[in-house]
Amino acid sequence: MYNLTDRRIVLGVTGSIAIYKAVDLASKLTQAGALVDVAMTPEATKFVSSITFQSVTGRPAYSDMWAAPPDMAELHVALARSAELMVIAPATATMMTRLSVGLAEELVSLTALATRAPMIVCPAMDGNMWNHPATQSHVDTLWSRGVEIVGPEEGRLASGQIGLGRLSEVEKIVGAIRKVIGQSGDLARKKIVVSAGGTRENIDPVRFVGNESSGKMGWAVADAARDRGATVTLVAGPTHLADPYGVRVLRVRSASEMRDIIVRECEDADAVIMAAAVADYQAPDPAGTKLKRAGTEGLNLSLVSTPDILAEIERRPGLVRVGFAAESHDLVSNAKHKLDAKGLDLIAANDITAADAGFGTETNRVVLIDKKGKEELPLLPKYEVAWRILDRVSRLVGGRA
Numbered sequence: 209m210y211n212l213t214d215r216r217i218v219l220g221v222t223g224s225i226a227i228y229k230a231v232d233l234a235s236k237l238t239q240a241g242a243l244v245d246v247a248m249t250p251e252a253t254k255f256v257s258s259i260t261f262q263s264v265t266g267r268p269a270y271s272d273m274w275a276a277p278p279d280m281a282e283l284h285v286a287l288a289r290s291a292e293l294m295v296i297a298p299a300t301a302t303m304m305t306r307l308s309v310g311l312a313e314e315l316v317s318l319t320a321l322a323t324r325a326p327m328i329v330c331p332a333m334d335g336n337m338w339n340h341p342a343t344q345s346h347v348d349t350l351w352s353r354g355v356e357i358v359g360p361e362e363g364r365l366a367s368g369q370i371g372l373g374r375l376s377e378v379e380k381i382v383g384a385i386r387k388v389i390g391q392s393g394d395l396a397r398k399k400i401v402v403s404a405g406g407t408r409e410n411i412d413p414v415r416f417v418g419n420e421s422s423g424k425m426g427w428a429v430a431d432a433a434r435d436r437g438a439t440v441t442l443v444a445g446p447t448h449l450a451d452p453y454g455v456r457v458l459r460v461r462s463a464s465e466m467r468d469i470i471v472r473e474c475e476d477a478d479a480v481i482m483a484a485a486v487a488d489y490q491a492p493d494p495a496g497t498k499l500k501r502a503g504t505e506g507l508n509l510s511l512v513s514t515p516d517i518l519a520e521i522e523r524r525p526g527l528v529r530v531g532f533a534a535e536s537h538d539l540v541s542n543a544k545h546k547l548d549a550k551g552l553d554l555i556a557a558n559d560i561t562a563a564d565a566g567f568g569t570e571t572n573r574v575v576l577i578d579k580k581g582k583e584e585l586p587l588l589p590k591y592e593v594a595w596r597i598l599d600r601v602s603r604l605v606g607g608r609a
């Protein structure tokens with residue numbers, strides 16, 4: 209999460225049972241390198257003490273708007289001016305009202321009114337309270353002012369009822385924070401199309417030709433591109449990964465479906481990064497019913513090639529084309545051949561036989577190859593590999609690297 213390093217975030221916390229997630233959020237942001245200042249309403253301190261937040265952030269947590277440290281004339285003004293982003297999580301119905309109408313009755317709403325930093329609000333309340341016309345009116349007002357509203361989610365509420373009102377999970381809130389922080393990044397106003405995961409080519413309704421791709425490398429590229437300000441479209445084959453926050457995800461199954469969408473999306477894109485492990489072969493005429501084993505000694509399959517997606521993307525000025533080469537032997541020579549044959553600007557080659565890199569792992573070891581030569585990267589988290597690739601892409605599209 210490189211775009212969170214040393215970023216000043218004010219976390220406003222209100223009186224909700226969901227406050228336990230705010231403690232985890234403060235911890236996760238601090239671990240990512242952010243400088244987190246916590247402001248609490250008086251009601252919030254009835255659920256969790258300020259020392260809890262201080263323990264996970266390593267910084268003071270404030271709850272009394274009158275108790276400014278000696279080096280601060282006005283606590284809320286100092287917090288407001290230092291903030292690069294203000295996040296309010298959980299945000300109760302009362303806090304939503306205060307934010308909407310401009311009431312400044314305690315430290316959180318005071319700071320929110322004083323800051324000019326971007327703001328994220330994460331509601332948490334009973335379902336009937338959330339659905340009340342007054343609350344929805346306040347939500348509309350905040351949206352119109354450019355506030356990012358994250359959640360709420362459907363689930364079991366504190367009342368025991370099932371409904372819409374749960375505070376979003378920490379991973380989703382962190383995704384929103386990374387998106388908002390990254391809006392001024394070097395890829396701002398650039399559209400990047402990313403493919404991820406493997407494709408499945410049906411043999412019959414229950415069997416298919418496919419591979420072991422988890423989609424994690426493509427997900428990392430989409431995350432990192434969003435974190436650098438890009439507008440990201442992720443075209444994904446079957447995978448169990450959740451949609452990244454702030455990324456437009458288009459789910460497909462086959463290579464033909466992926467081809468159709470990517471070709472369309474690349475018409476106005478600045479870069480396409482093909483991280484998907486597209487199946488190379490497909491059955492020409494998949495069976496409409498399940499093939500039965502009874503009475504047969506084997507099964508002979510006749511397969512044909514799937515569409516070559518990179519070959520069908522228009523080669524036009526202004527579109528940066530990046531490919532991946534997953535190889536089991538002759539890594540560099542095979543990747544260079546693919547770079548030249550498909551007219552790519554850059555290719556990332558990785559050895560799929562390595563136990564700690566490639567399919568299904570959290571890390572990857574790649575060689576970046578372009579027309580000028582190659583750069584061998586050490587074993588790195590896939591997010592860092594994605595960041596290195598986007599360093600190259602940023603220069604190619606004319607970003608402010």
